Amino acid sequence: MQYVCALLRTARRLCGNRESAEDLVQETMLRAWKAFDQYQEQTNCKAWLFTILMNLWNEHHRKPWVRHEAAVQDDFEPDQQAVASNSDDRVFIHEVLACIDRLTEDQRAVLLLSVVEGLALREIAEILQVPIGTVMSRLGRARAALREYLRPSPGALAGARERKLCDAVKPKGY
């Protein structure tokens, strides 16, 4: 169960709401348990679980009920367990997450698997069943889009929060 947290945070960003994400992770773990004889020892168990999760996601995410459910529940309250210590940080985290959610599904999946989960590009290529060059280009486009979304508006660069953004997304002239 050590990877449940990692699966859930990725599923949460893919599904857009907690209920669907929990159902997706539960189904992933159940399918992994049933197919454990297919797991090859000395391979990355985390990558194997993410393969199952992404397969399930690909099986279901184009079904209208999943999209509808996400739309219905978009306005759910944020988690009570969010651990950011003050309201500024919470707002800041919310903004970064909103920018991540604006990425295309393909870009978001690659960004989460590589940056947050630390999987190798080769593993991600196997999980998503695409060439590694596709993974690299999706990652590059995701990072460029994220920098663009996070770029603070001119004249709003006074606070610590804006400085954090500015540090990460300075324009190309540096």
Added chain:
Amino acid sequence: MRCREAEGLLAPQISESLDAATQRDLALHLDTCAACRARLQQEYELDRLVVAAVTQEAPATDDLVARIEHAIDGSRRRQPLFFLQRRWPAFAGAAVVVLLVALAVSRFTAANSMHLLCQDAVDDHRTEVVLHEPRHWHTNSSDIADLVRRTVPGTQVPQSVAGLSLQKARICGLLQATALHLVYGNGSQQVSVFFMLQRELPSDSLPSQAAANRLHEETDSGIAVASFAQDGMGVVVVGGPEIAPHVADQLALSL
């Protein structure tokens, strides 16, 4: 290496996956180019922001782990006997034959999408309500009211019907359609009511009047299905044969 070439390689995940020669070229370029070093720093900062946001927002998993363990326990109890596992190819082949025959028979018996929808509703009721397969339910009355308001706006869903009170609610999928799944019950029996949110029930199966139309009954297993249409929205009721039709009749009149 020039800045333009280096630019596409600066993302940490990409630079780490480069071959040794390209990594050496990139390192040499970074030694001499302050602008690319600054850009590399920005890439790391961007990663730090993303990781911080996604991991800090991550919800608690205690309840989910309990649900998963419960689901695995249930699945373990339903595992086939060992000798069946050993002979799975023969059983799989037999199952395929049976399925093909059943499919052919079902076509001849005019099984339609409504029938499949009802079957799916029966399956959901059996696994999630009768067998208590773990799912995320809204049980608080205000949460249920909020979910109802957002999914079937304008519909006055009763708090009790046919002596059963509204107990819990969740969004679910029936075939490829979204449904609001409500459970009414008392101490001894429970009835599922599915409001189809995205797709109307097949028109060839819908009654024109408001009275509930019993489409399908499984009296052997003690489960009955009734359905009706209200303002173009399909409603499917699943429960015991002695109560489900009454719930459907009352809902058809009260909605």
